[in-house]
Amino acid sequence: WRNQMKRPHNGPKLPPGSMGWPFFGETLKLYSQNPSIFFGTRHQRYGDIFKTNIHGSPCVMLTCPEAARFVLVTEAHRFKPSYPQSKERLIGPWAIFFHGGEFHTRMRKLVQGSLSLDAVRTMVPLIEAVAVNTLESCCSGGGLAVNTFHEMKKFTFEVAVLSIFGKLESGYKDKLKDNFFTLDRGYNCFPINLPGTAYRRALLARRRLGKILREIVSEKREKRLTEKNLLSSLLNYHDHQDGQILTDDQIADNIIGVLFAAQDTTASALTWVIKYIHDYPLLRDAIREEQKTIYESNDGGNRPLTWAQTRNMPYTYKVVMESLRMASIISYTYREAVEDVIYNGVLIPKGWKVLPLFRIIHHNPNFFIDPEKFNPSRFEVAQKPNTFVPFGNGVHSCPGNEVAKLEILVFIHHLVNKFRWEVVGPKNGVEYDPFPVPKKGLPAKFLKDS
Ligand code: HEM
Numbered sequence: 001w002r003n004q005m006k007r008p009h010n011g012p013k014l015p016p017g018s019m020g021w022p023f024f025g026e027t028l029k030l031y032s033q034n035p036s037i038f039f040g041t042r043h044q045r046y047g048d049i050f051k052t053n054i055h056g057s058p059c060v061m062l063t064c065p066e067a068a069r070f071v072l073v074t075e076a077h078r079f080k081p082s083y084p085q086s087k088e089r090l091i092g093p094w095a096i097f098f099h100g101g102e103f104h105t106r107m108r109k110l111v112q113g114s115l116s117l118d119a120v121r122t123m124v125p126l127i128e129a130v131a132v133n134t135l136e137s138c139c140s141g142g143g144l145a146v147n148t149f150h151e152m153k154k155f156t157f158e159v160a161v162l163s164i165f166g167k168l169e170s171g172y173k174d175k176l177k178d179n180f181f182t183l184d185r186g187y188n189c190f191p192i193n194l195p196g197t198a199y200r201r202a203l204l205a206r207r208r209l210g211k212i213l214r215e216i217v218s219e220k221r222e223k224r225l226t227e228k229n230l231l232s233s234l235l236n237y238h239d240h241q242d243g244q245i246l247t248d249d250q251i252a253d254n255i256i257g258v259l260f261a262a263q264d265t266t267a268s269a270l271t272w273v274i275k276y277i278h279d280y281p282l283l284r285d286a287i288r289e290e291q292k293t294i295y296e297s298n299d300g301g302n303r304p305l306t307w308a309q310t311r312n313m314p315y316t317y318k319v320v321m322e323s324l325r326m327a328s329i330i331s332y333t334y335r336e337a338v339e340d341v342i343y344n345g346v347l348i349p350k351g352w353k354v355l356p357l358f359r360i361i362h363h364n365p366n367f368f369i370d371p372e373k374f375n376p377s378r379f380e381v382a383q384k385p386n387t388f389v390p391f392g393n394g395v396h397s398c399p400g401n402e403v404a405k406l407e408i409l410v411f412i413h414h415l416v417n418k419f420r421w422e423v424v425g426p427k428n429g430v431e432y433d434p435f436p437v438p439k440k441g442l443p444a445k446f447l448k449d450s
Pocket residue numbers: 096097098108111115160163257258261262263265266269329330333334389390391392393395396397398399400401403404
C-alpha cells in the first residue's frame with residue numbers, strides 16, 4: 001500500500017480488483033469456496049486481468065492466453081518462479097522449478113534430455129508391466145472398493161522411478177516410497193515445524209530421503225553409467241568450461257523435484273480419465289473398440305504393446321486431451337515480477353506475484369464452445385494458439401508431458417481390455433489435494449475379466 005502511495009498518479013494504473021482485508025487479503029475467501037468460482041466471478045466482474053491479495057502477497061491474475069504467453073514466454077526473463085520457502089525446504093532449493101537463468105537452462109537440458117521421445121519410447125514394456133501389476137493389485141481385494149487416486153499414485157510413483165533411475169533395487173525403492181509419501185502428505189499442510197505436525201514429519205522424511213539418495217548416488221558414481229535416465233545424466237554432467245560437476249545435494253533436490261512434479265499430477269489426470277470413461281458409456285465403447293483392435297493384433301495381449309501402437313490411439317488420445325482440459329490439473333502457476341512491467345497499459349509492480357489461470361482459459365467459451373461439456377471431438381481440429389496449455393508454456397513448460405501421456409494411454413489400454421470397474425462413491429464433486437481430484441479419490445471396484 002505504501003509503495004502504491006509513492007507511485008505518480010498519472011503513470012500506468014494497477015489492474016482492477018479488490019485487495020480484500022489488510023494482511024489476510026482475499027485468502028480466506030479463496031479457501032472458503034471452489035477456486036473456479038473464486039477466480040471465475042472475479043474474471044466476470046473485472047475482466048481478463050485483475051488484482052487480489054493472497055497469503056499476504058499482492059497478486060495479478062491473468063485469464064487471457066495473450067497475457068499468459070507474455071509472462072511465460074515472450075517476457076519470461078522479467079518474471080521469476082516463485083514458491084513459498086516452506087515448499088522449497090521440503091523439495092530442496094536446487095530443484096529445477098525454483099530456478100531461472102543459467103542454472104535452470106543447464107538443469108533443463110539434462111531433465112528434458114532424459115525425458116525426450118527417444119528416452120521415453122524405450123519405456124513402453126516397463127510401463128506396461130507396472131500398469132498390469134497396478135490393475136491386478138486394484139482387484140486383489142476381491143471386489144472391495146479402492147481409492148482410485150491412491151492406487152494411481154502408486155502407479156505414477158513407479159513410472160517416475162523408472163524414468164529417473166531405470167531399474168532400481170527394490171530395497172531402495174521401498175525406502176524412497178515410504179519417505180516420499182510422508183513428504184507428499186505434509187506438502188500442503190500448514191507449515192508449522194512442531195512435534196506431531198504433518199509438516200515436521202515431512203521435513204524428517206525429507207532428511208531421510210536425502211540420505212538414501214546420497215547412498216544411491218555414491219554407489220552409482222563408482223560405476224560409469226551409460227543408461228539413458230535422469231540419474232545418469234545428472235551424474236555424468238560436467239561443465240565444458242570449468243569442468244564442474246553437480247553436487248550430491250543438487251542431484252538429490254532435482255530427483256525429489258522430478259518425483260514430485262510427476263506423481264500427483266499424472267495420478268490426478270489418470271483418475272479423471274477413468275472417471276470420464278466410466279461416466280460416458282458411448283465414449284467407453286468407442287475407446288474399447290479402438291483398444292480391442294490393438295489388443296487383438298497383439299495376439300490377444302500375448303505380445304507387448306509397441307511404441308508405434310501407443311502413437312496410434314487417436315480416439316483415446318482425444319479423450320485424454322479433453323480430460324486434461326476439463327480437469328485442468330494445474331489450475332494456475334506462480335511467477336514474480338523482477339521489475340515493474342507494463343502489459344497493455346496496466347502496471348504489474350516489481351515483487352508482485354503473477355498467476356496465469358490455465359483453468360479459466362480452458363473453460364472460456366470463446367475458445368472452447370460449450371466448455372462444461374465433455375467433448376473429445378473438439379480435439380479433431382487444432383486449438384487456437386496458447387489456449388490449450390495443460391503442460392504450461394515457455395521455458396518452464398512440462399518436460400515430462402510425453403511420459404505422462406504415454407503412461408495414461410498404456411494404463412487405459414489394459415484397463416478397458418482386461419478389466420471392468422464401477423464407481424461406488426459420490427458421482428460428483430471435486431477435492432483439491434492440491435490438484436483437483438474427484439470426491440474421495442473416486443472409490444471404485446475393479447474386477448478382472450475372466
Ligand atoms: C498429467 C500430468 C502432468 C501435468 C498436467 C503437468 C503439468 C506441468 C505444468 C503446467 C508445468 C509448468 C509449471 C510452470 O510453468 O510453473 C510442469 C512443469 C514440470 N513438470 Fe510436469 N506435468 C505432468 C507430469 C509430469 C511428469 C510425468 C514429469 C516427469 C517425469 C513432470 C516433470 C515436470 C518438471 C520437472 C517441471 C518443471 C520444469 C521447469 O521448471 O523447467 N511433469 N508440469
